[in-house]
Amino acid sequence: MKNALEAPRPIRKPQSEAAAALPLDRDLLIRMHDLMVKGRALEERLIQMYRQGHGFFWIGGPGEEAFNVPLGLLIKKGEGLDYDYLHFHYRQSATLLAMGEDPIGALRQLKNTATDPYSGGRNFAGHFSIKRWNVVPVSSPIEVQYSMAPGTAIAQKRHGGDGITIVTGGDAGTAEGDFASCLVWSSRPGNELPILIIVANNQWGISTAASTVQGCTNISDRGKAFRIRSKTIDGNNPVVAYQELREAMDYVRRERKPFLLEALVSRLYGHSSASGANFVPDEVDCIATYEQWLEAKGVANRAHFNEVRTRWNQEMAELARKVRDEPQPTPDSIWNFIYAEKK
Amino acid sequence: MASMAQAIRMALHYAEENLGVTDVFGEDVGPPLGGVFTTTQGLKTAWNSPLDERGIIGVAMGLALAGQRPVAEIQFCDYIFNAIDLLKLAGGTYWASNGDWNLPMVVKTPVGSGIRGSIYHSQSFDGTITRLPGWKVVMPSTPLDAYGLMISACQDLNPVMYLEPKALLRVRGEELIPGEPSDDRTLSKMIDAPLSRRSGWIPKWPELQPYSVPIGKAKIVRQGNQVTVVSYGRTLPLCAKAAGALRGEGIDAEVIDLRTLYPYDWDALKASIQKTGRVLYVNEDTEVTNFGEHLIRRTTEELFYALLAPPKLLAGKSIPGIGLADSLEMASVPQLPDVTAAIRALASEQP
Numbered sequence: 001m002k003n004a005l006e007a008p009r010p011i012r013k014p015q016s017e018a019a020a021a022l023p024l025d026r027d028l029l030i031r032m033h034d035l036m037v038k039g040r041a042l043e044e045r046l047i048q049m050y051r052q053g054h055g056f057f058w059i060g061g062p063g064e065e066a067f068n069v070p071l072g073l074l075i076k077k078g079e080g081l082d083y084d085y086l087h088f089h090y091r092q093s094a095t096l097l098a099m100g101e102d103p104i105g106a107l108r109q110l111k112n113t114a115t116d117p118y119s120g121g122r123n124f125a126g127h128f129s130i131k132r133w134n135v136v137p138v139s140s141p142i143e144v145q146y147s148m149a150p151g152t153a154i155a156q157k158r159h160g161g162d163g164i165t166i167v168t169g170g171d172a173g174t175a176e177g178d179f180a181s182c183l184v185w186s187s188r189p190g191n192e193l194p195i196l197i198i199v200a201n202n203q204w205g206i207s208t209a210a211s212t213v214q215g216c217t218n219i220s221d222r223g224k225a226f227r228i229r230s231k232t233i234d235g236n237n238p239v240v241a242y243q244e245l246r247e248a249m250d251y252v253r254r255e256r257k258p259f260l261l262e263a264l265v266s267r268l269y270g271h272s273s274a275s276g277a278n279f280v281p282d283e284v285d286c287i288a289t290y291e292q293w294l295e296a297k298g299v300a301n302r303a304h305f306n307e308v309r310t311r312w313n314q315e316m317a318e319l320a321r322k323v324r325d326e327p328q329p330t331p332d333s334i335w336n337f338i339y340a341e342k343k
Numbered sequence: 344m345a346s347m348a349q350a351i352r353m354a355l356h357y358a359e360e361n362l363g364v365t366d367v368f369g370e371d372v373g374p375p376l377g378g379v380f381t382t383t384q385g386l387k388t389a390w391n392s393p394l395d396e397r398g399i400i401g402v403a404m405g406l407a408l409a410g411q412r413p414v415a416e417i418q419f420c421d422y423i424f425n426a427i428d429l430l431k432l433a434g435g436t437y438w439a440s441n442g443d444w445n446l447p448m449v450v451k452t453p454v455g456s457g458i459r460g461s462i463y464h465s466q467s468f469d470g471t472i473t474r475l476p477g478w479k480v481v482m483p484s485t486p487l488d489a490y491g492l493m494i495s496a497c498q499d500l501n502p503v504m505y506l507e508p509k510a511l512l513r514v515r516g517e518e519l520i521p522g523e524p525s526d527d528r529t530l531s532k533m534i535d536a537p538l539s540r541r542s543g544w545i546p547k548w549p550e551l552q553p554y555s556v557p558i559g560k561a562k563i564v565r566q567g568n569q570v571t572v573v574s575y576g577r578t579l580p581l582c583a584k585a586a587g588a589l590r591g592e593g594i595d596a597e598v599i600d601l602r603t604l605y606p607y608d609w610d611a612l613k614a615s616i617q618k619t620g621r622v623l624y625v626n627e628d629t630e631v632t633n634f635g636e637h638l639i640r641r642t643t644e645e646l647f648y649a650l651l652a653p654p655k656l657l658a659g660k661s662i663p664g665i666g667l668a669d670s671l672e673m674a675s676v677p678q679l680p681d682v683t684a685a686i687r688a689l690a691s692e693q694p
Binding site: 119122123131136147148178181185336338 | 366392395397398400401403404405406407408409411413428429432436437439441442443444445447476477500501
């Protein structure tokens with residue numbers, strides 16, 4: 001599944017007719033490509049900044065753009081119970097970009113500047129926190145979000161409406177008890193929760209292959225024991241990802257019940273800077289395969305792809321220059337925000 | 344007078360009616376039991392959770408993130424340790440997000456010895472939780488303080504750890520909770536669930552009044568000039584009793600109920616120690632890296648020249664657990680004779 005980019009309904013028609021039968025709107029296909037490349041350009045810029053000594057550590061999600069971009073496009077964005085609550089892990093930058101976030105924040109966080117909008121220079125790259133969009137603080141433990149997410153979902157179930165909770169994590173983190181907690185709390189009889197439980201399965205936990213430590217055939221199989229609707233999909237195909245996410249989200253929004261979605265994705269630059277952050281040539285590059293497909297379908301051509309890539313590379317380089325000389329937080333700022341106080 | 348368990352229950356009722364508390368939950372917290380110590384009986388927002396401490400703390404955090412006001416219970420603090428990283432995260436979320444997200448949540452949990460609870464129903468948590476910055480930590484020793492501290496905890500914008508000294512939960516107070524009927528039996532009929540036929544039972548709550556004990560304020564329980572004794576929870580009444588008895592021997596001890604362990608009332612401690620020149624810290628957590636050791640360090644560093652004797656700590660023995668046999672429990676954590684002897688020794692110590 002992971003190595004073949006197949007449109008869900010393969011089209012074998014002359015190009016003119018094929019275009020008319022595209023599985024998604026043509027503009028959406030182009031927009032997803034643009035955001036995927038933007039996400040990749042951001043992560044590659046972050047890696048470069050790390051290599052140049054502008055940051056102590058890099059971690060992110062290059063290789064997951066085909067899944068993360070559709071996710072961001074489908075999120076109901078806003079603050080409070082009427083909107084989606086987002087419990088992300090640290091590989092979600094492309095989702096944030098698809099939601100419309102300015103990439104400069106990620107650069108500032110990597111550079112741990114005082115202007116870092118997510119943590120004020122306190123946390124690693126990819127550790128987003130955006131209250132106005134219900135993006136709760138990302139933290140480094142790879143499992144805790146699965147324990148917290150049912151809490152926002154309980155509030156949303158009580159509140160009504162169509163806001164849902166979305167939690168993301170990796171395959172390695174599902175070995176922790178928190179993942180089981182998430183399944184248990186989301187499926188209590190009579191109290192099923194409006195929560196989309198996502199596992200981005202890149203088949204690695206740092207250097208440990210999932211196949212050597214997890215015996216389940218699919219992680220999504222675990223949902224079945226809890227009567228949670230569950231599915232494993234090709235997360236390297238943005239068309240599949242968009243369609244499957246839309247279906248899963250529609251179900252959760254409408255039925256107010258949980259859905260476990262496992263997306264098989266690639267990890268194109270390893271775990272983090274701690275493992276070198278070098279390009280991994282033997283995994284599927286979702287952008288390359290998507291571009292081949294777009295070209296075959298006559299949606300866009302190589303010149304367009306080159307233009308997009310050049311544009312985002314330049315944009316990220318320009319942003320990096322902009323933040324280059326921004327100051328670090330002041331030493332006495334360590335005392336800020338220990339306790340919230342009534343205003 | 345209400346017991347501490349009844350006082351906590353009444354405070355939670357007041358909080359769900361008036362302070363926006365949305366969820367009181369944990370294992371066996373909802374009906375029919377209403378908590379193994381009955382502190383959550385009859386509450387309209389109480390519900391039973393799966394038997395999952397990590398889930399309980401995680402869900403409390405999620406509810407707080409979603410603008411709710413949860414009060415989560417861990418049935419005994421002995422079982423909270425598998426959620427320690429979530430507690431760490433809860434305490435650090437406001438700071439890590441640079442002020443973006445605060446977590447208004449209360450976690451309540453019974454602590455300490457006194458019910459012959461053996462190895463896994465007798466542990467203390469004050470030494471551990473005071474090491475997790477971002478939390479406020481309170482521990483009452485009277486029903487009225489239990490009421491007032493819970494009301495403050497339910498209004499705080501930060502995570503508050505509410506430690507319940509389980510040995511005192513069934514002890515009646517000496518002060519009336521505002522709105523409480525003066526007769527014990529009347530109160531019991533109103534708010535204690537019947538032992539049988541609980542289905543359909545609803546409490547008849549008294550007209551409770553707002554009363555809060557501010558977080559961060561200690562209380563001088565007994566005035567004295569010769570030695571300062573600082574304690575909280577189960578050991579506080581022992582200190583007060585010992586001080587009372589020692590007055591007959593001409594020893595004049597001042598007893599301070601810390602009530603809030605963090606952020607603690609250093610001004611109150613400092614004023615007393617400067618007056619007496621002698622201080623004994625008493626708690627029952629194990630003595631190595633004990634919270635009292637921190638207080639001794641600060642006392643020594645800041646008040647060294649006001650001291651007439653070395654600051655002392657009377658705490659639990661540093662052993663893996665509190666054994667079930669009466670003889671073992673008595674030997675493991677401070678008892679009245681230990682407190683009396685410690686105050687007496689400190690009062691008579693000369694340079």
